[in-house]
Amino acid sequence: MGRVLAITGIVLSVAYAVFAWWLVGDRIQTLQTMGLNEVGDFLAGAFGPVAILWLVLGFFQQGIELRQGTKALLLQAKELQSSVEQQKELVAVSRDQVNAELEAAQEAKAQRVRAIRPFLVFSSTGGSHSGNDHGLSFTIKNLGAPISHLVMKFEGDMTALNRSIDALDKGGHIEFQYKFNGTGEGLADLMTLNYLDSDHNxxxxxFKIVVDTSSSLPRIKVVA
Known part of the structure; x- marks a missing residue:
């Protein structure tokens, strides 16, 4: 469009020059006899239309350039917005990937914890009775993963059974015998086992252990 305006300006300027020459060409010699003010008025009147023409053409050219600049800015803004949207999508994908990896790591950790967890089972193994003297036997068996550095503490009537054991492998067991005199009614204890698993956690x-007196002879049982 700018080239069209330039060609238009040149054509109109040439046409105006030809017209001006036709109009005053035979009176050019009279300029030498005119005063300076008159010559100035003549030149202003002769070239004023050309100056106005190029001023108008420049105004249109500036408008075209402004519109082109505006379109370029809008295009850049659109590209920038598109880039921002793409970055958001990449961030979302990265966040989902990180979350998935964290969940996988947490699940793997949970599986590992379950894999190295012991499965301790309490069982009563009978006892001996002589009048009011009783000796009740029970065991703790490990059906899960091996553990080490066991510390067993009884809180209540069986504190004499406290002990420490270096390790308890899978399938291993610990035997206890609790001795008391009388019916055994009301005798109870809370046994706490502290240990280290295979990862040293x-x-x-x-176990809540009580003396069961519901049968003819007392026995050991676990109450949940």
Whole structure:
């Protein structure tokens, strides 16, 4: 469009020059006899239309350039917005990937914890009775993963059974015998087992142990 305006300006300027020459060409010699003010008025009147023409053409050219600049800015803004949207999508994908990896890591950690967790089972193994003297036997068997550095503490009537054991492998067991005199009614204890698993993480298990007097002879049982 700018080239069209330039060609238009040149054509109109040439046409105006030809017209001006036709109009005053035979009176050019009279300029030498005119005063300076008159010559100035003549030149202003002769070239004023050309100056106005190029001023108008420049105004249109500036408008075209402004519109082109505006379109370029809008295009850049659109491209920038598109880039921002793409970055948001990339961030979302990265965040989802990181979350998935964290969930996978947490699940793997949870599986590992379950894999190295012991499964401690309490069982009563009978006892001996002589009048009011009783000796009740029970065991703790490990059906899960091996553990080490066991510390067993009884809180209540069986504190004499406190002990420490270096390790308890899978399938291993610990035997106890609790001795008391009388019916055994009301005798109870809370047994806490502290240990280290295969990854040397601390663990704990608890059993509430009571003397069951509901049968003819007392026996040991676990109450949940």
């Amino acid at each position: 601390q663990g704990e298990a608890q």
